[in-house]
Amino acid sequence: MEAFRRIAVIGTGLIGGSILRRAHDAGIDVIGCDPDPGTAEIASRLGLPFTADVGTAVIGRDLIVCAAPLDAIRGGFDAIAASMDDGGVVTDVGSTKTDVLAAASSLAGRFIGGHPMAGTELSGLAAADPNLFTDAPWVLCPPSTILIEPLRSLVGFVTDVMRAKAIVIDAERxxxxxxxxxxxxxxxxxxxxxxxxxxxxxxxxxxxxxxxxxxxxxxxxxxxxxxxxxxxxxxxxxxxxxxxxxxxxxxxxxxxxxxxxxxxxxxxxxxxxxxxxxxARAMTTRTRTFASGDGAAELAYLRELGAVGGYVTGCVPSGLATTYTAETPA
Incomplete structure (x- = not known):
């Protein structure tokens, strides 16, 4: 799976709005979605593509980021699944993961839980900051059945577009x-x-x-x-x-x-x-390369790195291999 080119952000408060603004600044085809008229007005002033309709937002998108409140995230998965294209990937930004993963059953094989560890005491799209995630940990919790390709693409989105540090761990941890x-x-x-x-x-x-x-x-x-x-x-x-x-x-x-x-x-x-x-945690930078057909070892590496508190800071896929740059505790 290549890098995500068309993205939808459902819910545009502080976190979703910051993702929307960062992706837009990076030149990605991105659209925000929020039912609040006041938020739509702010998006218009900022020049951000926007809609109030979830179905309109997700059609043709290869990555959908659910950034609504937790109850709305869990209740919106069926609507997203009904409108999104085959092959699209869905993630979220909720601060809990076990219940969200359980609620995403309609998105089996296409959902990867996420949680950017960044924020402020402020809220709303007006407080959104495109630099909010720079160097911040961004947790990814893939289900056990996930294929390596969507996870690899999401790691690349987190590190290369959001400029955060990806850490892959299980939902319970x-x-x-x-x-x-x-x-x-x-x-x-x-x-x-x-x-x-x-x-x-x-x-x-x-x-x-x-x-x-x-x-x-x-x-x-x-x-x-x-x-x-x-x-x-x-x-x-x-x-x-x-x-x-x-x-x-x-x-x-x-x-x-x-x-x-x-x-x-x-x-x-x-x-x-x-x-x-x-x-000031002492870290060591290392790289690791995996052949394109070695997905099981690649996934195991990402999980093991997360288990020891390590971050992925870069992901460079090619036709024959994928190279990760990672920080591990010294």
Missing amino acids: HDETVALSSHIPHVLAGALAGAAAASPMAPTVTALAAGSFRDGTRVAGTNPDRTVDMLLHNRQAVLDQWGGVAGFMDEVLEAVRDNEHETLIDLFTGAATLRNAVV
């Missing part, structure tokens, strides 16, 4: 990981901001809030509908991972209560180590 890395941070940010809002000291908190408070509560400014959507659709993984967070918090508070200086140093040293690894 994705949901457990983002519960801790993305969804629970919204809980913590909301708890801190909510406690401050309910405190009689709220006026002075807002006056004295330093960088630590602003950074720690940034995602509390996210549209509450988006936050609730992600928490409830991944609720079991959030509840499973919350035990570790609550346990750590209990250890910290117990050490504060008992004036245990060294225990606190140990706890926060471990936390700082992880934080520093997030900010």
